[in-house]
Amino acid sequence: xxxxxxxxxxxxxxxxxxxxxxxxxxxxxxxxxxxxxxxxxxxxxxxxxxxxxxxxxxxxxxxxxxxxxxxxxxxxxxxxxxxxxxxxxxxxxxxxxxxxxxxxxxxxxxxxxxx
Amino acid sequence: xxxxxxxxxxxxxxxxxxxxxxxxxxxxxxxxxxxxxxxxxxxxxxxxxxxxxxxxxxxxxxxxxxxxxxxxxxxxxxxxxxxxxxxxxxxxxxxxxxxxxxxxxxxxxxxxx
Numbered sequence: 001x002x003x004x005x006x007x008x009x010x011x012x013x014x015x016x017x018x019x020x021x022x023x024x025x026x027x028x029x030x031x032x033x034x035x036x037x038x039x040x041x042x043x044x045x046x047x048x049x050x051x052x053x054x055x056x057x058x059x060x061x062x063x064x065x066x067x068x069x070x071x072x073x074x075x076x077x078x079x080x081x082x083x084x085x086x087x088x089x090x091x092x093x094x095x096x097x098x099x100x101x102x103x104x105x106x107x108x109x110x111x112x113x114x115x
Numbered sequence: 116x117x118x119x120x121x122x123x124x125x126x127x128x129x130x131x132x133x134x135x136x137x138x139x140x141x142x143x144x145x146x147x148x149x150x151x152x153x154x155x156x157x158x159x160x161x162x163x164x165x166x167x168x169x170x171x172x173x174x175x176x177x178x179x180x181x182x183x184x185x186x187x188x189x190x191x192x193x194x195x196x197x198x199x200x201x202x203x204x205x206x207x208x209x210x211x212x213x214x215x216x217x218x219x220x221x222x223x224x225x226x227x228x
Contacts, residue, residue, distance in 0.1 A: 003158070004158065006158075009156075031214060033214075033215070035216075035218075041220065042119075042218050042219065042220045042221075043159075043205060043207075043216075043218035043221075044218070045215040045216060045217070048214050048215060055214070056214065056215060058215075091158070091159065093159075095214070103149075103161050103164065104161075104216065105158075105161070106151070106158040106159035106160075107158045108156060108157055108158040109158065
């Protein structure tokens with residue numbers, strides 16, 4: 001069964017450093033998403049991406065965040081200057097279509113710890 | 116604003132016992148409803164989903180859920196829990212026409228032998 005993969009599984013970084021979280025969505029999917037879950041809190045939507053542009057973003061997704069699909073397979077989330085409060089589990093997801101009739105398939109997550 | 120509430124943070128049941136995990140949502144119309152499960156080190160796996168039609172939906176691993184509009188609920192059930200069901204369960208709501216999900220805070224299920 002096809003699956004979404006994410007690397008690294010864990011990342012530790014110093015405050016102010018840039019991090020790039022990587023995701024390989026399911027190959028024939030067109031819509032890509034990032035969510036995050038701060039420890040003990042809800043999974044929160046960050047951004048959705050379609051046709052090489054952001055289709056929707058939350059208020060969390062400020063100028064420190066960016067997403068990119070640099071090639072035909074990867075989908076990345078960059079945090080330019082990490083803050084302590086960016087520590088969280090970051091989930092990537094993909095779906096075949098924008099309609100919610102299409103299920104979002106999630107990766108295993110990247111646990112980011114900012115020190 | 117849309118919101119999802121899972122009132123139980125932790126639940127412990129004995130193997131073979133029945134299970135019900137609660138989910139309540141706040142939304143102005145009929146939402147799209149999902150249950151996901153996350154085992155340690157794994158991603159969020161879809162158990163089942165409801166869009167319309169029959170309010171009792173069947174999912175994988177013997178799970179089912181019932182949409183009750185009057186109670187704004189979408190509770191997950193399983194008649195007989197197996198030790199391998201120990202995981203964290205997330206309820207999620209989607210809005211027609213939009214493609215982002217709103218998640219509950221999750222319920223961690225422990226299964227006693």
